[in-house]
Amino acid sequence: MKFSINRAAFIKELNNVSRAISSKTTIPILTGIKIVASDAGLLLTGSNADISIESLIRADDPDIGLTIDEPGAIVLTARFFSEIVKRLPEQTMTVTVKDAFQTEITSGSAAFNINGQDANNYPHLPEVDAADSVVLSGAVFKELISQTVIAVSNQESRPILTGVHFVLADNQFLAVATDSHRLSQRQIELPTPSSAAFDVIIPGKSLTELSRMIGDDDSDVKMQFSENQVLFLLGDTSFYSRLLEGNYPDTSRLIPKDASTTVEFEAPELLAAVERASLLSHESRNNVVKLTLTPADNQVTIFSNSPDVGNVEEALDPKEITGDDLEISFNPDYMKDALRSFGQTTIRVAFTSALRPFTLVPTEDTSNFIQLITPVRTF
Amino acid sequence: MQPAAKFTQRKIIHVDMDAFYASIEERDHPEFKGHPLIVAQDPRKTGGRGVVTTANYIARQTGVHSAMNANEALKLCPNAIFKTPDFPRYREVSDQIHAIFHEYTDKIETVAFDEAYLDVTENKHHLHSAVQVAHAIQAEIFDQTHLTCSTGISYSKFLAKEASDFRKPVGVCVILPEDAHDFLMALPIERFRGVGKKTVPKMHELGILNGADLYERSQLALIHDFGKFGYILYQRVRGIDERPVEYQRERKSIGKERTYGPPLTTTGEVESQLERLAEMVATTVKQKQRHGKTLVLKLRDSEFNTITKRVTQPDFIPNDATTYYEMALEIYQSVATSDEQVRLLGITLTGLAPQTFEELKLPLFDPDR
Numbered sequence: 001m002k003f004s005i006n007r008a009a010f011i012k013e014l015n016n017v018s019r020a021i022s023s024k025t026t027i028p029i030l031t032g033i034k035i036v037a038s039d040a041g042l043l044l045t046g047s048n049a050d051i052s053i054e055s056l057i058r059a060d061d062p063d064i065g066l067t068i069d070e071p072g073a074i075v076l077t078a079r080f081f082s083e084i085v086k087r088l089p090e091q092t093m094t095v096t097v098k099d100a101f102q103t104e105i106t107s108g109s110a111a112f113n114i115n116g117q118d119a120n121n122y123p124h125l126p127e128v129d130a131a132d133s134v135v136l137s138g139a140v141f142k143e144l145i146s147q148t149v150i151a152v153s154n155q156e157s158r159p160i161l162t163g164v165h166f167v168l169a170d171n172q173f174l175a176v177a178t179d180s181h182r183l184s185q186r187q188i189e190l191p192t193p194s195s196a197a198f199d200v201i202i203p204g205k206s207l208t209e210l211s212r213m214i215g216d217d218d219s220d221v222k223m224q225f226s227e228n229q230v231l232f233l234l235g236d237t238s239f240y241s242r243l244l245e246g247n248y249p250d251t252s253r254l255i256p257k258d259a260s261t262t263v264e265f266e267a268p269e270l271l272a273a274v275e276r277a278s279l280l281s282h283e284s285r286n287n288v289v290k291l292t293l294t295p296a297d298n299q300v301t302i303f304s305n306s307p308d309v310g311n312v313e314e315a316l317d318p319k320e321i322t323g324d325d326l327e328i329s330f331n332p333d334y335m336k337d338a339l340r341s342f343g344q345t346t347i348r349v350a351f352t353s354a355l356r357p358f359t360l361v362p363t364e365d366t367s368n369f370i371q372l373i374t375p376v377r378t379f
Numbered sequence: 380m381q382p383a384a385k386f387t388q389r390k391i392i393h394v395d396m397d398a399f400y401a402s403i404e405e406r407d408h409p410e411f412k413g414h415p416l417i418v419a420q421d422p423r424k425t426g427g428r429g430v431v432t433t434a435n436y437i438a439r440q441t442g443v444h445s446a447m448n449a450n451e452a453l454k455l456c457p458n459a460i461f462k463t464p465d466f467p468r469y470r471e472v473s474d475q476i477h478a479i480f481h482e483y484t485d486k487i488e489t490v491a492f493d494e495a496y497l498d499v500t501e502n503k504h505h506l507h508s509a510v511q512v513a514h515a516i517q518a519e520i521f522d523q524t525h526l527t528c529s530t531g532i533s534y535s536k537f538l539a540k541e542a543s544d545f546r547k548p549v550g551v552c553v554i555l556p557e558d559a560h561d562f563l564m565a566l567p568i569e570r571f572r573g574v575g576k577k578t579v580p581k582m583h584e585l586g587i588l589n590g591a592d593l594y595e596r597s598q599l600a601l602i603h604d605f606g607k608f609g610y611i612l613y614q615r616v617r618g619i620d621e622r623p624v625e626y627q628r629e630r631k632s633i634g635k636e637r638t639y640g641p642p643l644t645t646t647g648e649v650e651s652q653l654e655r656l657a658e659m660v661a662t663t664v665k666q667k668q669r670h671g672k673t674l675v676l677k678l679r680d681s682e683f684n685t686i687t688k689r690v691t692q693p694d695f696i697p698n699d700a701t702t703y704y705e706m707a708l709e710i711y712q713s714v715a716t717s718d719e720q721v722r723l724l725g726i727t728l729t730g731l732a733p734q735t736f737e738e739l740k741l742p743l744f745d746p747d748r
Contacts, residue, residue, distance in 0.1 A: 155692070156709075157702070157705050157706065157709070161743075178741060178743065180740045180741050180743050181738050181739075181740060181741070183741065249743040249744060251743070254741050254742075254743070286735055286736065288735075288736050329736065331738060355739060357739075357741065372741075374738065374739040374740060374741060375739055376736045376737065376738050376739065377736060377737045377739060378735060378736045379668065379734060379735050379736065379737075
């Protein structure tokens, strides 16, 4: 195998594929990056068994300056290879595989010789057929991930909650995540009618990695599924993830339908106040913030007390407030995550009682995006 | 720099039972009296295993000391009587002694079964003299238990402890605020608490042999040489020790363990025992209104190897038996080897804090709610 390529273009794809590679894997060959050179171009593969990423660098793209002198395949330790490529002196570089998987990397007058591994020993990526597929705009999909992935659980005791539940039915695409203390749900109507239907749970970690790979150019993301895998296609890059097995709990019944107190805020203003209120609570073992609502006086007060540190109180400026008086305590971290997911918008917070979950929705679209938070019982 | 007046007005007694376990054994077994006695499993019967818990003063003269390997002790003192420790019995006596303390004050900080600090600045008998209190406690302990103790009296825990060590056994020693300086200047550096095997050579190298030498060192020099401990030493040698007698000390952990004879042999047995232990821990934790972030599993196999393994979560672990059980089981599965016999299981929750709040959970997995 022998090829030459423009280094900058190569580094970009190398970085993408490296996202899937962990240096702490139990399977030694997975610490490597697989490179296959063919007439079509270079195919790079990285995998940690949960996530696999494959990227094609096309030989016919003039910006990349790829010349394939001799087709072939090799697996090179990702950590060394990436560091070497990044530090080579010239704009172009050449990779040549010699006897016994010895691989020479040259650029200008620098020459590295590193040990490679037989590409035939690299695990095969799953086959994912295109039967049920969905196409979404990259920007929409990225937003959907960022809005829901915050609520996934990071505790392995309930593995199923470490994923986001995706359901496609009747042209409605629904994503839900919960760690049992808060829940986030986003719904999108597909722009083009589709008869596809699925019900899957995708690991939150996979989605976080995926969303980092979706560029700002808003190109489409295509999703397709097999029994236990999901494949995301982003241009010439394929992103595979394992699916979580099991039945996701029915979350629709958890979202309260009525409210006894509702209040509207500019999301960034409430976020800033909660951030202030949580400055002290974070330091103590009392990570609790209390909200006191008095609709008759148009008053909302936020309060937090940390016996070891001090306390903070702030009168908030609600845009609108109706219903009964209420005093409710909650974990400010959940509130901050939820509020950040709304960006610059007005939100409506709806409460039923001090010990029942409360919800946050954007006022301009109250049915397609909801954040739910369970309160904290104080003693 | 001098101790603040409000601290030198305190009256703190350090009570240290004389060779506590050995004395209880001698009292309960008069035939042991006058012979060297070592409280440890007899190494001749255990195949050389075992550690000395304590020894009476006769045995100590041969060089036997606590924490020593029992076999080594046997070599030093071949005619010694070995007595297997009976901790439930010692606890019983310790409780009896604590009841006596409580007649005088409730400000009691228990250090061990045989050692406690008492703050008698205000005491239930309205005695002005702490020496009188110490004598009364000593007498009453002897009356009720026929055991002797040494007491040290001063205005700080550090000095009270030094004082009780000073006239052992059956002593009463007082260090008055005005005498503290002279006492400390003359105190060999080894006697300062925390100056152990590692620190002594370093002290000697720096020419610090006693309190007076220590007193000469600047605060920054001590911090440079000994870090935080240097900062503390600088204060101690000036008679400053403001630590209160912590009578309301919070429990740091809550745990339950059970030994099994015959040992457990199936996963099913282990699971059901873990479930039971989790249930017991959860009940106590809720009762004490605590919650913790770390769960520890203790396991002893047929070879008497004891393994403890812990899992710490960033947030407080919800106080419910199922969560504890699941965590404990996960740890068990990570340490258990196949065809193993389990002689002991224990679940402990540590890193406890008062539970002032509880994060409510969505009823995701119980559809009835």
